[in-house]
Amino acid sequence: MNKKFNIQTILVAPLDWGLGHATRCIPIIQTLLNNGYTVIIAATGKQKILLQQEFPSITFIELKGYQISYSKSKFFLPLKIITQIPTILSAIRYEHQWLKKVVEQYHIDLVISDNRYGLYHSTKPCVFITHQLTIKMPFYWLEKLVQKINYRFINQFSACWVPDFEGENNLAGVLSHPQKMPTTPVHYIGLLSRFSTQEVSEIKYDYCIVLSGPEPQRTILEEKILAAIDTVKATILLVRGKPDSQEIFSTPKHITIKNHLANKELNIAMQQSNYIICRSGYTTVMEVLSLQKKSILIPTPGQTEQEYLAKKLMQQQWCYSVEQQYFSLQQIISTAENNEYDLPTLQTNSLATKIAVLLKSL
Structure with a gap:
C-alpha cells in the first residue's frame, strides 16, 4: 500500500470517445484489484455498459461525457471538432467541479483519468493517461497550438502515464514521443491490452x-x-x-x-x-x-x-x-x-510491476 498518500480507494475514469479508452483501462483496473485496492469507475453510456460487464461487482458513478459528434465527411471533421471546443471546455469545467464533490463523498485517494482533462485535484494525486502528447492536426501551426493547450491541462496532473515503450522501438511514434515534453513527470508504461496469448485448438x-x-x-x-x-x-x-x-x-x-x-x-x-x-x-x-x-x-x-x-x-x-x-x-x-508482414515481439507482461512502482512515486 502506498504510505505517502495512504492510497486505498482509486477512481478510474475513461473518456467517452469510442470504446478504446474504456477497454484499455481494463488491465489497469484488474491490476489494481489484484493488488487489493478499492476501485470506483466513473463512466457513461456504452463505456459504462462495457465496464460493468467486465467488473459487475465494482461501484460505478455516472459521469457525463464530452459527447463529441462527428461528421460523415472526413474533410469537415476538423471544422466539426473546432466548433465543439466551447462544449468540450464546458465539459472539462463540469467534471473538475464534479470531482471535488466525488472525492469527498467516496473518500477517493487517487484519480486515474484516461484523457479526461478536468479530473485533477488540488490535494489528491491524479494521473493522466494518454498516448497523444502530440495531437496530429492538418496544419503545423495548429498542431503546435493544440499541443500547448494539451500540455496546459496535462501539467495540472501529478503524473502522465503513456501506454507505449520509451525507446525507439515504440508503437505511436511522434504521437507519444514529441520533441518537447510536458513539465509534469511522464512515464512510459508499455502496451495496455486486456488480452493474453492463449493456446487455441483450431483456426475457426x-x-x-x-x-x-x-x-x-x-x-x-x-x-x-x-x-x-x-x-x-x-x-x-x-x-x-x-x-x-x-x-x-x-x-x-x-x-x-x-x-x-x-x-x-x-x-x-x-x-x-x-x-x-x-x-x-x-x-x-x-x-x-x-x-x-x-x-x-x-x-x-x-x-x-x-x-x-x-x-x-x-x-x-x-x-x-x-x-x-x-x-x-x-x-x-x-x-x-x-500482404507482407513483419510482426514485432512486444513485451506486455510488465504492467503490474510498473504500476506498483509508479503508485509509490506519487
Whole structure:
C-alpha cells in the first residue's frame, strides 16, 4: 500500500470517445484489484455498459461525457471538432467541479483519468493517461497550438502515464514521443491490452472484423461490410462493437455476427482468426499486436491520429492498411495473402510491476 498518500480507494475514469479508452483501462483496473485496492469507475453510456460487464461487482458513478459528434465527411471533421471546443471546455469545467464533490463523498485517494482533462485535484494525486502528447492536426501551426493547450491541462496532473515503450522501438511514434515534453513527470508504461496469448485448438475464422469508434463512421463502415458479407466465401466473425444492442441478424452458416463479445470471448475469437480487420484506433492496435495477429487497418476518416498510425505501421510491415473510401471486403479477402508482414515481439507482461512502482512515486 502506498504510505505517502495512504492510497486505498482509486477512481478510474475513461473518456467517452469510442470504446478504446474504456477497454484499455481494463488491465489497469484488474491490476489494481489484484493488488487489493478499492476501485470506483466513473463512466457513461456504452463505456459504462462495457465496464460493468467486465467488473459487475465494482461501484460505478455516472459521469457525463464530452459527447463529441462527428461528421460523415472526413474533410469537415476538423471544422466539426473546432466548433465543439466551447462544449468540450464546458465539459472539462463540469467534471473538475464534479470531482471535488466525488472525492469527498467516496473518500477517493487517487484519480486515474484516461484523457479526461478536468479530473485533477488540488490535494489528491491524479494521473493522466494518454498516448497523444502530440495531437496530429492538418496544419503545423495548429498542431503546435493544440499541443500547448494539451500540455496546459496535462501539467495540472501529478503524473502522465503513456501506454507505449520509451525507446525507439515504440508503437505511436511522434504521437507519444514529441520533441518537447510536458513539465509534469511522464512515464512510459508499455502496451495496455486486456488480452493474453492463449493456446487455441483450431483456426475457426478466416477473418475477425471488429468494429469500433464514434458514430456515424462506425455505422458507415458496418453498412459497407454488411452489404458485401453474404457474397464472400470466407468464414467471418463480425463483432459490431455495440454492447447496448440486442439486434439479431440472419446470415449464412459461414458468417457469424455478434453485437458485442466480452473480454475473454473476444480474446479467444481473435486468436482463432487468421486476420483481424479493424480500425487503427490506438487501443485496438495495441491489442492486435499483443496477440501477434495479422491485421488490416481502416482508419476512421478524418481522424489524423489513426491515419498517421496506420501509415506508420504499414511502412514497418506491422499491418496492412486501406482507407475507408477504397475499402472493399471482396478485394481485401482476395488479396490478403499477398500482404507482407513483419510482426514485432512486444513485451506486455510488465504492467503490474510498473504500476506498483509508479503508485509509490506519487
